[in-house]
Structures are given as structure tokens and as C-alpha cells.
Amino acid sequence: MKSFLAALAFAAIAAFCVSSVLDTIQQASSVAYTTSGARVGDPGNNLIGPN
Amino acid sequence: MARVKFLCDADRCIECNACVTACKNEHEVPWGINRRRVVTINDGKPGERSVSMACMHCTDAPCAAVCPVSCFYTTADGVVLHSKDLCIGCGYCFYACPFGAPQYPKVGNFGSRGKMDKCTYCAGGPEADSTPAEYAKYGANRLAEGKLPICAEMCSTKSLLAGDGAIIAEIYKERVMKRGYGSGMWGWKTAYADSPTG
Amino acid sequence: MPSSLSNLRALCAAIALLFAFAHPAAAQLSFKPTAEAVQEDKLLNALKEGDKITGRISIPDSMASSLIQPAGRDWRDFQRSKLPIIGGVAILGMLVLLAVFLMMRGRIRVDHGFSGTKILRFASFERFTHWLTASCFIVLALSGLNISFGRVLILPLFGAGAFATMSGYAKIAHDYLAFPFMLGLVIMFLIWIKDNIPGKIDWQWIKQGGGILSNGKHPPARRFNAGQKGIFWIVIIGGALMSVSGWFLLFPYLPANVTALQFWTVIHAVIAMLFIAAMLAHIYIGSVGMEGAFDAMGTGEVDLNWAKEHHSLWVAEEQAKGRAPSGSDTRAVPAE
Numbered sequence: 001m002k003s004f005l006a007a008l009a010f011a012a013i014a015a016f017c018v019s020s021v022l023d024t025i026q027q028a029s030s031v032a033y034t035t036s037g038a039r040v041g042d043p044g045n046n047l048i049g050p051n
Numbered sequence: 052m053a054r055v056k057f058l059c060d061a062d063r064c065i066e067c068n069a070c071v072t073a074c075k076n077e078h079e080v081p082w083g084i085n086r087r088r089v090v091t092i093n094d095g096k097p098g099e100r101s102v103s104m105a106c107m108h109c110t111d112a113p114c115a116a117v118c119p120v121s122c123f124y125t126t127a128d129g130v131v132l133h134s135k136d137l138c139i140g141c142g143y144c145f146y147a148c149p150f151g152a153p154q155y156p157k158v159g160n161f162g163s164r165g166k167m168d169k170c171t172y173c174a175g176g177p178e179a180d181s182t183p184a185e186y187a188k189y190g191a192n193r194l195a196e197g198k199l200p201i202c203a204e205m206c207s208t209k210s211l212l213a214g215d216g217a218i219i220a221e222i223y224k225e226r227v228m229k230r231g232y233g234s235g236m237w238g239w240k241t242a243y244a245d246s247p248t249g
Numbered sequence: 250m251p252s253s254l255s256n257l258r259a260l261c262a263a264i265a266l267l268f269a270f271a272h273p274a275a276a277q278l279s280f281k282p283t284a285e286a287v288q289e290d291k292l293l294n295a296l297k298e299g300d301k302i303t304g305r306i307s308i309p310d311s312m313a314s315s316l317i318q319p320a321g322r323d324w325r326d327f328q329r330s331k332l333p334i335i336g337g338v339a340i341l342g343m344l345v346l347l348a349v350f351l352m353m354r355g356r357i358r359v360d361h362g363f364s365g366t367k368i369l370r371f372a373s374f375e376r377f378t379h380w381l382t383a384s385c386f387i388v389l390a391l392s393g394l395n396i397s398f399g400r401v402l403i404l405p406l407f408g409a410g411a412f413a414t415m416s417g418y419a420k421i422a423h424d425y426l427a428f429p430f431m432l433g434l435v436i437m438f439l440i441w442i443k444d445n446i447p448g449k450i451d452w453q454w455i456k457q458g459g460g461i462l463s464n465g466k467h468p469p470a471r472r473f474n475a476g477q478k479g480i481f482w483i484v485i486i487g488g489a490l491m492s493v494s495g496w497f498l499l500f501p502y503l504p505a506n507v508t509a510l511q512f513w514t515v516i517h518a519v520i521a522m523l524f525i526a527a528m529l530a531h532i533y534i535g536s537v538g539m540e541g542a543f544d545a546m547g548t549g550e551v552d553l554n555w556a557k558e559h560h561s562l563w564v565a566e567e568q569a570k571g572r573a574p575s576g577s578d579t580r581a582v583p584a585e
Contacts, residue, residue: 029083235289
């Protein structure tokens with residue numbers, strides 16, 4: 001029982017840690033799909049919502 | 052009711068990208084989201100052709116068929132729309148779409164890429180017509196105002212046609228008859244399983 | 250002015266020559282300028298299966314350069330007609346098989362009854378690894394099945410809004426629990442590979458049908474019998490395929506190729522259905538199907554009589570190493 005609960009807790013914590021790590025490589029398409037020269041001002045957030 | 056479609060007469064398209072710009076402006080589309088794009092086939096070679104492509108609002112739309120949460124619906128005009136309240140950002144529509152229409156706000160971490168956005172045929176979404184809420188999620192609703200999609204309306208060479216599928220197909224056929232050539236109704240065979248002519 | 254006349258003549262000749270050279274070009278102009286133009290029909294007909302019409306694009310998104318990929322419709326047809334058949338046959342078929350087996354064979358009992366003496370079968374770290382992988386697997390399987398079939402089976406029960414919210418969380422769980430699942434797979438592979446190399450004794454076990462079909466007959470086995478080794482390799486190979494295909498789906502912008510993504514989703518889905526069916530059998534035999542089996546992963550300690558019946562050689566090894574009770578009090582009843 002102890003191993004089972006430990007496994008559940010570990011799975012949840014590991015999943016959360018992975019999501020945090022992967023969020024650091026998250027990239028907005030306003031950056032990924034534009035060239036630097038095109039990035040003037042505010043990329044806008046209509047249709048996709050804030051942040 | 053009419054079954055509306057897009058038709059790009061590639062023999063007239065001059066790759067000016069004004070349709071893309073007009074779309075961006077009309078719906079205040081953020082950078083990196085491309086509801087419409089112009090693809091040039093055989094670029095730089097004799098006989099190159101440019102095609103303006105967006106969601107084709109397919110018959111038996113593949114995106115709608117594979118969506119795990121069934122967030123797509125087809126309007127009485129044949130426009131394929133989706134609800135961003137239901138979308139879970141799984142990307143199935145992108146795998147199924149023959150035209151690469153679905154767009155996502157983020158790339159990199161798949162788990163939090165956000166909700167899908169695509170061409171609405173300037174017909175908004177499930178929210179009440181022409182409301183700020185609809186505009187914020189789906190952009191302008193020109194169809195509700197009795198207007199056609201902005202991309203086709205302002206096309207300077209009248210290459211991009213929008214409207215009743217039967218009528219625009221007839222216009223295209225007339226053009227092909229008159230000038231004696233045509234590179235095809237791009238995407239129609241795939242989107243509507245109609246046989247393209249001319 | 251003979252010289253100027255000859256000049257004029259030379260000029261005329263030059264012009265005539267120019268025309269002569271220019272003529273083919275003029276002739277070409279009378280043809281349609283579009284004679285060489287790309288034709289959608291030709292491009293579509295020239296497409297190989299799964300291929301797409303691509304061109305140059307001015308936005309830095311390589312996936313946007315695909316103009317038409319008719320394969321999307323095939324992928325739709327796979328999702329809509331083939332996958333439900335594969336999943337239905339594999340999963341429902343396995344459930345039916347297990348139900349029939351339970352009715353025919355009943356629960357497999359410990360023939361000689363519980364001895365009351367326990368022997369340690371799985372240490373706590375082994376149980377931890379098993380449950381780490383198992384709990385992740387259950388969530389991954391349910392959320393995956395929800396993606397494939399939830400729309401038909403569950404959506405009508407809850408309504409679109411509640412179902413979408415639930416599916417949204419399920420998708421997040423699926424995306425991130427994949428990582429502890431993969432970690433569990435790696436650890437399981439490392440700690441159990443040494444007991445899972447197929448050997449001669451497994452062939453005997455298979456020839457006797459594992460003794461599961463008849464009461465009181467138990468072919469000898471070491472720590473894992475052939476059936477368990479089979480499950481081990483199904484988990485390792487199936488898990489590896491799920492991980493590799495899942496990795497592409499988690500980072501769809503790395504292959505940046507919708508054809509590749511379609512391929513991996515098909516692999517992911519088909520392997521998943523078979524994997525789930527195999528695991529149903531594993532769950533059945535480890536709980537309802539066999540008396541005394543669950544203890545191995547529950548407390549880690551199994552009854553000595555159970556161990557002797559199912560893993561006679563392993564018990565002997567453990568006893569020889571002095572890691573198990575000799576069980577002389579139960580010797581009255583032969584192990585096999």
C-alpha cells in the first residue's frame with residue numbers, strides 16, 4: 001500500500017515538474033512564425049486571448 | 052440556402068498577398084497566426100502558379116469528423132465553424148486538414164499550445180452575431196452583415212472568388228472557356244469531391 | 250552614294266536576320282503563355298500515397314508550405330472507420346474472452362490451500378515501479394480512449410460543455426503523465442530484464458498451456474513464467490513504441506511534417522488498443538482470475554503454497570539462498 005501511494009504521489013509530482021520544464025521551451029507563434037524584422041510593436045491578442 | 056465556397060483562380064493570382072493582409076486587418080489576427088496564406092508552386096520556373104489558400108470549408112469536413120470533443124459545426128451556408136469554448140487544442144484537426152488551415156497560439160510545449168484558430172469565412176462563431184465577445188474569439192462577422200469574406204471582396208485581380216459554390220464555379224468555367232486555359236479549381240477535388248473542370 | 254546604299258543594305262540584312270532569329274520567339278508567343286503552367290489535376294495524379302502538393306511560402310512556418318494534402322481525408326477515414334473496429338475487436342474481444350474464461354475455468358485457486366507462511370516476491374522498490382507505471386498507464390489508457398471514442402460513448406451522457414472540460418483535463422494528464430510512465434518503463438526494464446530472458450523451461454510451460462486450463466497441473470517456472478515474460482516483453486516493446494510515437498506527437502513541431510505526424514498517430518492508436526487489451530488480461534489474472542496473485546504486488550509477500558505451485562524453481566532458489574522459509578510444514582502436500 002505504501003509503495004502504491006508513493007508511486008501515485010511520485011507520478012503526480014513528476015508530471016507537474018515536467019509540465020514546468022516544458023513550459024520554459026514554450027514559444028508563442030508570434031515569435032516562432034515571424035522573422036525578427038517583422039516584430040514591431042504589439043503582436044496582438046485578439047482571437048487567441050491574453051498571454 | 053447557398054452552399055458557399057472559396058475558389059482561387061491561380062491563373063489570375065499575382066501573389067500580392069493582399070488577401071492575407073486584409074484578413075489580418077479585418078480580424079486583428081495576431082502575428083504568427085495565418086488564417087490565409089499564398090503558396091507558390093514551381094516558384095521561379097516557367098509556369099509557376101500562386102494559390103491563395105485558407106480553410107476550404109469542406110463537405111464532410113475531416114476536421115469535424117476527427118475532433119474528439121465535436122467542437123465543429125457546419126452552418127446552413129456550408130461554412131465550417133468551431134467553438135473555442137469546447138476546443139482542447141489536441142491538434143487532430145491539423146492532422147486531418149488537407150489544407151493546413153488550423154493554427155495554434157503556441158508552439159513548443161504541446162500540452163499548453165492553446166485553442167485552435169482558423170478561417171471562419173468571415174462568419175464569426177457560436178457567439179451572438181457581431182458582438183464584441185464574438186469578435187474577440189473569432190473575428191469579424193461579415194456574413195451576418197450580408198458581406199462576403201474580405202479576402203475575396205478586395206482581391207485586385209478577382210482571382211480569389213467567394214460565394215455560392217455553383218455561381219463561382221460557373222464564373223471560373225466561363226473564364227476558362229474564354230481565355231482557353233486554367234490550372235484548375237485548386238483544392239475543390241479534395242474539399243468537395245466535385246470534379247473540377249477547365 | 251554607293252557606300253551609304255550598301256550600309257542600308259547591311260542594315261536591312263541585319264534587321265531581316267534579327268527577325269529570322271526573333272521569329273521562333275514570336276511563334277511561341279502565339280501559343281498560350283500558360284502551356285507549361287502547373288495543373289492541379291496533374292499534380293494530384295502524380296502524388297504518391299501520403300504525399301502532398303507543396304510550394305514556396307513567405308512565412309517562416311515550414312508546415313504552411315503544404316498546399317493540399319489529400320491524405321488528411323484518409324486519416325479521417327482511419328479515425329472514423331478503422332480505429333473503432335481495431336479498438337472494438339481488441340478491447341471488447343479481450344473482455345469477452347476473459348468473461349468466458351472466468352465462466353469456464355472459474356477463479357484459479359491455490360490447490361493446496363493457503364499455508365499461512367509468506368515469502369517475499371516483490372521488494373518495495375519493485376512494487377513502487379510497478380504501480381508508478383500501472384497508475385500512469387490507467388490514466389493514459391482512459392484519457393486516450395476518451396480521445397478516440399469519448400465523443401461517441403461519453404459526450405451524449407454529459408453534454409458538450411462538461412465533456413470538453415473533462416477531455417481538456419484528460420488531455421493535460423495524458424501529455425504529462427506520459428513522462429513518469431516512460432520513466433517507469435525504463436526502471437522496469439532494468440530491474441526485471443534479468444528474470445525475463447526466454448529459456449528452455451518457458452517452452453515447456455507453453456506446451457503445457459501454463460497449466461491454466463486444467464486444475465492442479467503446474468509446469469515448473471523460475472521467478473517469471475512464460476506468460477509473465479510475455480507480459481513483460483509486451484510492456485517493454487509496446488511501451489517503447491508508444492513512447493517513440495508519443496514523443497513525436499508531444500513535439501509536433503520537431504518533425505514539422507503533417508504526413509509524419511499522421512503516421513505516428515496511427516501507430517500510437519493501434520499499438521494502444523493492442524496494449525490495453527493485453528493489459529486487461531494482465532489485470533484480470535493478477536486480481537480476479539487467480540487466488541493469491543494480487544498479494545505479489547499488494548503487500549509484496551505471497552503465500553508459500555501459491556509460490557510453490559506457480560514458481561516452484563524460484564521458491565527452491567530462494568530457499569537455497571536462505572531468503573525464504575523452508576516450508577517443511579507444508580511439504581506434506583507436494584508443490585506440483
